Amino acid sequence: MQKQPLKVSIVTPVLNAADTIADCIKSVTAQTWSNVEHVIVDGGSTDGTIGIIRKNAGSDTIFISEPDKGIYDAMNKGIFLAAGDLVAVLNADDVYAADDVIERVTRCFMEQDVNACYGDLLYVDKTNMDRIVRYWHAGTFVREKFRRGWMPPHPTFFARRQLFERYGAFDLSYPIAADYELMLRLLYKHRISVAYIPEVLVKMRTGGKSAPSLKTAWKVFRENHNAWSSNRLNTSLSTFVLKPLLKTVQYVQPLSEP
Template sequence: MPLLSIITITYNAERFLERTIQSLLANQPGAEVEYLIIDGNSKDGTLDIVRQYEKHITRWISEPDRGLYDAMNKGQQRATGDYVWFMNAGDELHDEAVLPKLLNQIRNNPADVYYSDALFVDDHGKALGLRSQITPHVLPRHLNWRDMAMGMKVCHQAFIARRTLAPPFLVDNLSADVDWEIRCLKTAQKVVWLDFVLCKYLVGGLSVQRHRQSLRDRFTVLADHFGVATALWNHVRIVARAVRFRFFG
């Protein structure tokens, strides 16, 4: 059984998928790592790229789905590693040393959740800055689920969870990744901060494209975990924090 399952979700991702695959191959994954690609029945050249790298892919499927989080559930259900790590098309492992360092942690410092910072990049791979520096989300060194009361503290691609405690994703909620992280943290007995950056995160995903719905869905998630009154108050604080960060840094 592999230690780690890396899962990539794709849909019409021919522009970005090869970037993700090559970042994994640069880390020379061995038998301890399985790689899954879950495609939503792409109509462009995505599957040509998948077939080009097929010998490096443990399993892949291409079929219609109900959206991103339905596809992520399919990937999680098919994973067999001790841990699951979602690295979607366009996202990358930060550098060639990430995987060896991560596997060393898993072997010698077993935990339920590992997390770190993420480097934001644009469509062309240009670095925009660390998430903890260019957004209001300060990254805590001792993360617990209550740290998520004002939204996602950790970029989803910089959050790795033990597969047996990872819950299904909410399929019809654009903040399902926030809910997933909170539920993972609620059941985790040991959470480890990694002192190296795990990933490069391609900005401009689904929640950015459908921002208004994403905000409504985030409120639903936070109200479910923290209560309606707390979620209302924290959203006032979120707006104030965003304004403060934008104008005063």
């Protein structure tokens, strides 16, 4: 008896994203992989987003709209509504870089028998998605790279749903760095098997290069530090110093074609 193809659930948290949500939805419905559901979790939009979702949603869309406790709470709702074998988060401002991204991802899972995979990420101009602002070349996974400030691009991260059931989803005590804490918990602490796809999987819109305030930078530092300590992991100050420096390199490295 032939196995059913892997089902993939794409979770999109959204709040007042009328300018971008249609592009996000279309990039999911255009995927060549046949077994995809799109779980859209709206936090109570008031700018016309809900109408745009209803107009563009495909037949395999799960849609809820209700107040939440922030973006990571919305992501958690979507993850636990998901019925797929694999789960990924695609934010309302983001799109898949090609129509066969999910097909390539599922092939990676089937051929390499891993629990998660990730790829490269392009940051693009908010109004012109052909203009590349930053290239996040993730590189092959090496566990110790976390100690040098590394993490995979969260928007490109696909994981087996059972991982969230076993190890939990986003920790809401991290309002800024819950994605970092989750990656650290899954990949570094629990040592799940993971593969790198050396291709751009997602395009993410960015509003510009404005530097964060000192207050925000301190909050990020504190949450990153707490991510290690709360998971009872030891590291050094260099981990948190190197992390923002890695982003700087992504702005200046030569860009290859996605």
